[in-house]
Structures are given as structure tokens and as C-alpha cells.
Amino acid sequence: MPAWSMPGSEVLVREERQALEDLTFERWCNSFAAVLRYREPSIRRGSDAWEAATPIERRIRAACPESFFGFPGFDARPFIRVVAEFADPNARFEYDLSDLLWAGYVSLEEDLTTWSLRTTSDNELLANGIVVLTEGKTDQRLLERSLALLAPHLAPYFNFVDFDLHRVEGGAGRLVHTLKVLNGAGIANRIVAVFDNDTAAASALESLDQTRVPGNVRVIQYPALDIARDYPTLGPHGLISADVNGLAGCLELYFGRDVLLGPDGRLTPVQWRGFDDRLGRYQGEVMRKRELQQAFEVKLSACEADPTRLNSYDWSGMREIISALITAFHGERG
Numbered sequence: 052m053p054a055w056s057m058p059g060s061e062v063l064v065r066e067e068r069q070a071l072e073d074l075t076f077e078r079w080c081n082s083f084a085a086v087l088r089y090r091e092p093s094i095r096r097g098s099d100a101w102e103a104a105t106p107i108e109r110r111i112r113a114a115c116p117e118s119f120f121g122f123p124g125f126d127a128r129p130f131i132r133v134v135a136e137f138a139d140p141n142a143r144f145e146y147d148l149s150d151l152l153w154a155g156y157v158s159l160e161e162d163l164t165t166w167s168l169r170t171t172s173d174n175e176l177l178a179n180g181i182v183v184l185t186e187g188k189t190d191q192r193l194l195e196r197s198l199a200l201l202a203p204h205l206a207p208y209f210n211f212v213d214f215d216l217h218r219v220e221g222g223a224g225r226l227v228h229t230l231k232v233l234n235g236a237g238i239a240n241r242i243v244a245v246f247d248n249d250t251a252a253a254s255a256l257e258s259l260d261q262t263r264v265p266g267n268v269r270v271i272q273y274p275a276l277d278i279a280r281d282y283p284t285l286g287p288h289g290l291i292s293a294d295v296n297g298l299a300g301c302l303e304l305y306f307g308r309d310v311l312l313g314p315d316g317r318l319t320p321v322q323w324r325g326f327d328d329r330l331g332r333y334q335g336e337v338m339r340k341r342e343l344q345q346a347f348e349v350k351l352s353a354c355e356a357d358p359t360r361l362n363s364y365d366w367s368g369m370r371e372i373i374s375a376l377i378t379a380f381h382g383e384r385g
Contacts, residue, residue, distance in 0.1 A: 069106045079123055082107040084137050086120075180208040183376065184244045186226050186252070188213075189344060190302050194245070196351050197369045198376070200358070205377055223247065223255035230259060230268070241267050243379045245372075248273035248300025250327050250334040257329070269379040273300050274371045278308060278318075284335060286323040295321050299335025305368030306347040311337075319343065 086108055104112065110121040119130040135144065151157045185191045191211045199206040223246055230244050246252035252272055264270060275296040282295045282304075295304070299321040304311070311318050321335040337343065354361050 073106055074110075074121075074123055076123055078107055079111070079121070080133060080137075082111055083120065083133070086111050087137055180210050181241045181243055181380075183209050183211045184226060184229060184242060185211070186223055186245075186247055190245070193302065193344070193347065193351070194369075194372065194376075196355070197366075198373055200351065200354055200361070201366060201370060201373055202377065209376070223252040227255045227259050230264070230270070233268070239267065241269075241380060243269045243271060243376060245376065246270070246272045247302065248275065248297060248304075249336075250298050250330060250332050253297065254327050254330055271375050271379055273302070273305060274375050276300065276304060276368055276371065278311075278368070279304060283318050283320040284323060285320045285338070286333075290320060295335055298332060299337065301337060301340070302372075303337045303340050303343045303347075305372055306343055307350070307365030307368055309365045310343055310346045310350060313339075 082105060089112075107121070112120075119127065122130045122133070124130065138144070148157060148163070152159070157163065183191075183194070185194060191213065195206075195209075195211040198209060226244060226246065230242075233242065246256065256270070256272075259270070279296045279300060280294045281292050282299075284291055284293045284295060284299075304321075308318070313319050319337055319339055321337050323333045323335050325334050326332070327334060350364055354364065
């Protein structure tokens, strides 16, 4: 007689179904954190603790360690990463391989770390992180430092191309060319190409057939900024406020209001440069770029030396870029 048709099995099936219907990654994490507070993590069916527990907590407390306590996944690495998030930072983490050793599967002399890396090297998605391409070396350097400061737990999973090391020419057009070369080379790494939010980038991207961009590549632009919706611009008709999103969104515009404010207490204007006939719009560029870069580096250095000062500065623009970067592979492309 199949186990699922035995007397009482319908109760087990109903409970498992309810737990799975409610199960999400976030709910598992919250339930696991709650379970860790119990002196006895395991639970006996029918006990008072069982009746008081939620379906997901029951699933966690009744599951064996080998099944990752009901973790919604099959890879041990995400499970270990999540467990580490809830552990005491000073706790000692041990991976018990005694069963493998006594069964003869491994020996004391084996370098299991090297073996693990070798067996996963064919899966670049997990082994080598995400490669980030930017329009130039300044964007690369400042974005990398900002990510390490604002999301230090995620920074190790991103590898920024060092333009100085590889002597790669900058600019939106060159970045599009680099993407085309990588597409043809069949690179397996996940790649995020990050473009400015301006006319020059939009023009360069016109030549990129995004329907042919492989699934391991994402092409994004800096997101629209609230501060840029009504921003001072300098052109033939003098100083006029305008929405510069999509027209002049270089990295400097994301440095924060505290950096963009000049000595006179006003935002550093965007100056209109050339006109793109094909797109029918102007290209703008924020003035005093080098001064803004230097001011932002001072801001970065101050917070790197003392992270408690982070909330004293405006990081809203950089957080928008970082959010776009870390969610580039979330969901399916439409």
C-alpha cells in the first residue's frame, strides 16, 4: 500500500500542502530565526509546541538537518549563507565531514576547498560572480567603492572591470562595442553593462539589437532620479529648470544633493551640449564634473573611515544605481 494512501496519511499530506502553499524564502527565514530561539529545535507531533507552531515552523522543526530544515532549495550554499545571517557573529562555524571520512569518500589529506571550486567551475553563475561593465574608469572606481560601502555583504559577488588595468577606452559607444564582442565570444559569466541615463547612451544603444543579447547579459541604464525631474540647466536661453532624466544622467548627478550643491547653495547646473538629430533631443552634462568627483571621493573616504557617518550624507542616488545593479537578474526579461 502506498504511503500516501495509508490511514492518517491524508493529515500529513494536508499539513505538508499547507506549509508549501505558505512557503516563501522570506517566511522561511523569519520562521528559522524564530526556531533558533527555542532551547530544543526539534518538535514532537501532537505536543503543545506542535499545536502552537505555524505550518512552516513545524516543517522546519520536524525536518532533518540533511534536508536543510525544509529550506526552499537544493543547494547547500544558499542555505549556509542564510544560516550565517542569523548566527552570532562570534560563533564558530564547523562543517562536520566525519561520515564522509569514515565511509572512505574523502581523506584527511584532500583539499576539499579546491575540489569544490573545481567541480563548480563550469557553472560561472555561481562560482565567479557578476561582471560589471561601465562606461569608463571613473564610473567603475566610484561605483565599486560605493557598493562596498552601502552593501558590503553583496560587494564580493560583483567584479568590476578595471579600465586602468586593461586600458579599455571609455564611453557609451565603446561599451556597446565591448558587449558585441563578448556576445560573439560566448562568455559564460553573468554580465551587467551599466550605461549613463543620457542621450549619448540612448544613441549608442540604438545600434545594439537587445533581442540578440544572450540570457547571461543584462543591459541597464542609471535609473531616473527625483532630483533630476526639476533640475537647473544652462543653455542658449539662460538658466532654466527642466527634467534631465534620459538627457544628462551621468554618474555625477547621482552623487547626492550634498555634493551637487555649490558654494552659493544652488545645484550645479547641467549644460546642454550637442543635439542628436536621430533621437531628436539634446545631450546634457553636469558642470564642474572634476570638482564633483573630488567632493564625492572625500565623502566616500569619510564614510569608509567611519561608517557611522553614512546617515549624515545623501546616498539616495547611489542607492538607486546599486538597487538596479543587484536586481538586474531578478525575474525574466520581458
